[in-house]
Amino acid sequence: MNIYAIKAIYKFEMARAWRTLMQSIASPVLSTSLYFIVFGSAIGSRMANVDGVSYGAFIVPGLIMLSILTESISNASFGIYFPKYTGTIYELLSAPISAFETVIGYVGAAASKSMILGAIILVTARLFVDFSIAHPVWMVAFLILTSITFSLFGFIIGIWADSFQKLQVVPLMIVTPLAFLGGSFYSINMLPPFWQTIALFNPVVYLVSGFRWSFYGVADVGVGLSLSMTLLFMLLCLAAVWWIFRTGWKIKT
């Protein structure tokens, strides 16, 4: 195990976040605060409770998930895309480091950043709305699982992308709609029956539902199912990453 290499990649990636503090932390915090002001305070004050939870508090888990999803993908995809773009990936390819170690370094750093961000947003949310966390251990578990899973997904996108446009297109065209339609701002029980069925094909529904359960003990789908679906998605991403390194797809000719 090349521990020094993992540490080097991890530190490098974390340092990048520190350097770009505005993009990595300040901008997601700002946008989440705006959501809380608009949906939580302004609109939320006129909305009925959802599943017995005030609307402002109800959207907290969903908003944290939304930020974690987008930031994990953006951080991890950029982290591996940038060396490809600048050509510095030569060093990674010529280093005595395994695929596994590379992934731990990049995905670990992206996931860490997401978790830190998630914690910051949680604290920020407390400034706007009052909420409690029923199952803190599960909350942390969902946070970690989601951060890792979507960082893996981002890593795959970063390897797949061969232009900055492609790097943007998946988060923008697929992940954002999935996140918005995944019950971040509402319970899927509020949807018409047909759309409820459709929603069950959206992996984000399970993440948000499970995460919300850890806060308020209420969920759209069973927590066991939420956990299984999250793990399944993580396994799919792991399999894809394994295949990428086995074949050298898009990184090695």
Place this chain on the structure above:
Amino acid sequence: MKPLDYVQNPRPNGNGPIISVSGLTKAYASGFQALKGIDLEIRRGEIFALLGPNGAGKTTLISIICGIVNPSTGTILADGHDIVRDYRAARSIIGLVPQELNTDAFETVWDTVKFSRGLFGCKANPAHLERVLRDLSLWEKRDSKIMTLSGGMKRRVMIAKALSHEPRILFLDEPTAGVDVELRRDMWGMVQRLRESGVTIILTTHYIEEAEEMADRIGVIRKGEIILVEDKNVLMEKLGKKQLTLHLQNPLAAVPAGLSGYNLQLSGDGQELVYTFDAKSEQTGIADLLRRLGENGIDFTDLQTSQSSLEEIFVNLVSERT
């Protein structure tokens, strides 16, 4: 010159070649056959220059040895370690300076060399990195972001990165392309010092004078095949033609008929008579020629001989085989 003290003592794994390439081929997905059955051995501690025209396969060969490109067939051993099966051991003793200036623009010089050392599995060693940076005149720039450096400085940063993990084999792919004369001289000096420290150096180059100046052995690659590997001096001797130039007292309009048996040419408005001969032949014919000149009443004021450069040898070699 003092050898670099920061380079690990070579720990020879036997006395065999430090790199041995056998039956190496590479076909890209496009169908382009970049390498066609390369067999090559690099000796421990030598400076090996790989010469070849553009697109001959130099970079592909280096990239495969360093693990950036997958080989199609064939095996490569780096100090006895198979570069695919035993990639960790093989790669940890190799340093690569690629042709392109690929750097992390936003990083500082210090951070980037520190990163490289870690990536290659070495424990932090600020003292070593300091020596490398000082040797490459980069120490003053250690806190500068790479994007603020000149092209030549960036090239040095790439070299510093490659030396950060104390490699025993160093690949320099076109190290002096686009580099000014002073930096080129500096680099040549550094390569010599590295060699004196026991590092094996393989460089590719377009500049024949670079190979001529530095290399112990020269390999010529053309269209994916190694067409020649030879000791530099032997090569130059073997293929070298010599020329004798006579500065004449009185200009000639044409080569006198009596001397038509010699390979003679007039130049410098008839002021110079140039005799081309084979340096390795036992009978160069110089003595005969000079005697005949005397008999023909041709006096000369000065004479000099010159040997053809590696460049001429190279051009001859590559064009002969086309």
